[in-house]
Amino acid sequence: MSQRVGNISDRVLARTASAALRGAACTGMRREWDNGEIDVEAARTRQEAWSAAADLLAVCHGCDVVARCLLWAELERYTGVAGGQVLANGKPRRAPVAANRRLGADRELAASA
Secondary structure, three states: OOOEEOOEEHHHHHHHHHHOOOOOOOOOOHHHHHHHHHHHHHOOOHHHHHHHHHHHHHHHHOOOOHHHHHHHHHHHOOOEEEOOEEEEOOEEOOOOHHHHHHHHHHHHHHHHO
16 A cells, blocks of 8 residues: 655655665675575574675665665565665664674774774
8 A cells, every 4th residue: 555755655755766776786686685685584583684684784885875775665665675774564673682783883983984
């Protein structure tokens, strides 16, 4: 079911956001991305899911359009890895405690560089 944001359908917004993803770091990686997401979905625990997503998240980390990708994923209610997040129906899945610590350390390292 389509929802509305102001006077604009979320489907229209999602198509617009999708068009803005040209130049994404994952372009041309469909097979690798699909296989990675299959591994994420097959994981039995949050730790396994985030471990399976690590390579995909690394691609997101270096992407110039990551914010637009996340907007698209939220509007499309995407399940998988997009916009630097592991998502379920467009909402971020909680990372296991160890992953949160690692992400925080990565952000501190990037800020100090």
